[in-house]
Amino acid sequence: xxxxxxxxxxxxxxxxxxxxxxxxxxxxxxxxxxxxxxxxxxxxxxxxxxxxxxxxxxxxxxxxxxxxxxxxxxxxxxxxxxxxxxxxxxxxxxxxxxxxxxxxxxxxxxxxxxxxxxxxxxxxxxxxxxxxxxxxxxxxxxxxxxxxxxxxxxxxxxxxxxxxxxxxxxxxxxxxxxxx
Numbered sequence: 001x002x003x004x005x006x007x008x009x010x011x012x013x014x015x016x017x018x019x020x021x022x023x024x025x026x027x028x029x030x031x032x033x034x035x036x037x038x039x040x041x042x043x044x045x046x047x048x049x050x051x052x053x054x055x056x057x058x059x060x061x062x063x064x065x066x067x068x069x070x071x072x073x074x075x076x077x078x079x080x081x082x083x084x085x086x087x088x089x090x091x092x093x094x095x096x097x098x099x100x101x102x103x104x105x106x107x108x109x110x111x112x113x114x115x116x117x118x119x120x121x122x123x124x125x126x127x128x129x130x131x132x133x134x135x136x137x138x139x140x141x142x143x144x145x146x147x148x149x150x151x152x153x154x155x156x157x158x159x160x161x162x163x164x165x166x167x168x169x170x171x172x173x174x175x176x177x178x179x180x
Contacts, residue, residue, distance in 0.1 A: 002046055011050045013040050015058060018070040029069035029078035033061070036068055057163035072161045075115045082159040082167065087152040093177075094121035094148040094158075094166050097132020099139035106144070107178065111171035118159070118167035121146055145177040 002010065017024050017039060018031055025031045037047060051059045051068070061068050071080060096111060096119070111119045122128040125143055132141040151171065152158050159167040 002042075007046055007049055007053075010040055010042055010046065011054055011058075014042075014047070014050055014068075015070060015073075018059065018068065019073045020075045022076060025069065025074075025076070025078060027079060029074060029080045030062060030067040031069065033066055033068050056165075060162065071163050072118065072120070072165055072167055074117050077117065080161070082161060084157040085152070085160055087149065090149050090152040090158050091123055091166075092147075092149045094123060094146045095125050095128035096121050096144045096146060096171070097128040097130065098142055098144060099132060099136045100142055101139045103142060103178070106176065107173055110173045110176065111144070111146075113170060118169065119171055121148065121166040121168070121171075123164065123166065142179050144179070146171055147175045147177065151175045 014036060017036060018029065024035070033044070033047065036042070037044060040047075042050075047068070051061065058070055058073070059068055060071055069078075069080065072082075074080075098106060098111075113119050120131070122131065129141055129143055132143070148158055148166070151168070156168060156175075161167060
């Protein structure tokens with residue numbers, strides 16, 4: 001088995017293949033486990049470790065473990081079976097981490113999915129800030145509070161993936177509480 005550090009690095013390769021590699025996944029986001037193993041030079045045991053130990057639980061197998069997919073974050077159109085949450089079950093607030101370099105654009109346009117299928121939001125501040133840090137170079141990381149329940153009551157669909165990430169098509173500036 002590869003070292004833990006090597007497997008964490010390989011998990012980024014698996015993530016890229018399952019979320020962004022054109023013509024690698026089917027319409028439901030699944031790829032053949034054999035294709036993933038061949039492409040990444042991993043063993044089945046290594047891939048199991050990545051699926052089981054990914055801190056964000058990004059990946060899932062089908063029932064017989066012949067297929068694997070990312071639960072969200074795709075830049076290509078796939079249907080991972082997300083169902084909108086009923087408004088009464090949507091949290092009052094959700095959070096999104098970003099950088100100070102993006103704040104003026106967000107104030108003007110809101111949160112846009114850009115090259116992804118959805119805008120990602122978290123139920124807790126710490127996770128949102130951690131996500132924002134991934135995109136920060138020298139900029140300050142900022143926490144945006146999203147008025148999710150109001151969005152939902154006003155007709156915007158909010159989804160929750162199996163690993164707890166909240167998703168939506170976009171977030172208009174009126175639903176965002178900006179840091180002062």
